[in-house]
Amino acid sequence: MALGSTPAAAAAACTAGKGPYQKQVEKFLGRPVDGKQSSADCKAIRSFQTKHGIAPASGFAGTLTWQAMDTMLQQKAAGKTPNKAGKCPVNKGRIACVDLTRQLSWIQDGKKLVYGPVPVRTGKKGTETRTGARKIYWRNIDHVSSIYKVKMPYAQFFDGGQAFHSVTKSMWNPPGSAGCVNMRPAEAKAYWKLLKKGDDVYVYGQKPGT
Known part of the structure; x- marks a missing residue:
């Protein structure tokens, strides 16, 4: 079933x-x-x-x-070379990349792939995940959204109220998030361990349907 x-x-x-x-x-x-x-x-x-x-x-x-x-x-086609096209900066040291088009994220250090790529669930039409260069400015492992009243485990904020955080639903569940970069629990936990306040985040592309 x-x-x-x-x-x-x-x-x-x-x-x-x-x-x-x-x-x-x-x-x-x-x-x-x-x-x-x-x-x-x-x-x-x-x-x-x-x-x-x-x-x-x-x-x-x-x-x-x-x-x-x-x-x-x-x-699946991205394999272990998600940045083959060079769209995520390789001159920043450690950086978390988010490709909205393929709904993928990974962590790299220069040209070296550190973790991922992993599927993510980003913002839906009207609450799109904003593109551009950002930095993680606040982290809260047990965060609860004051707006949506939902739990956001392993939250790492990088742009206003937009953050990496764990969810339990499918990464391919439409229409998408309220702007955050949703991740599966194990992967959000790995991001928590690998990233820190001040680390770079780069978001690019356009999510299908937005």
Whole structure:
């Protein structure tokens, strides 16, 4: 059963029709690539949607579903050379890089990759993660947002109220954060250990859909 699904949902017939990204989604999921929506295709797509909080989890191969999959493919392609294009500065010493386009972050020291890359979940349309050169100016391991009243473990602030911090939801859960750079718990903890107040942060690119 897919993560977060209920017995009733799992048992329900999957009847969504063919989506605009049918072939791409079929290929991603390892299904027969024929561009035709079968019941098995529908269930596989719905399982993916349920796991990553893509609503409605109907089994339809729509824009949000393919956007999440395409981002995953770009992240995989980055491998251990996320800064191959040289877009994150290599003359700053230790720096945390955030690529909004690929929804990736890593820590480098000059040209040396120190940690990552790891998938992140950045700001949604209207509350985009701001681009540019910043520095970590405040850290709070047990921070709670005064605005949203939610826990932000391992929070490291680098631009106004925007920070690296841990969340438990999927990194591919749309539409995105309120501006922070969300990370999985183990990775946010690693960032906490590797970074300190005054370290550089560089954010660039544009998140798909913003």
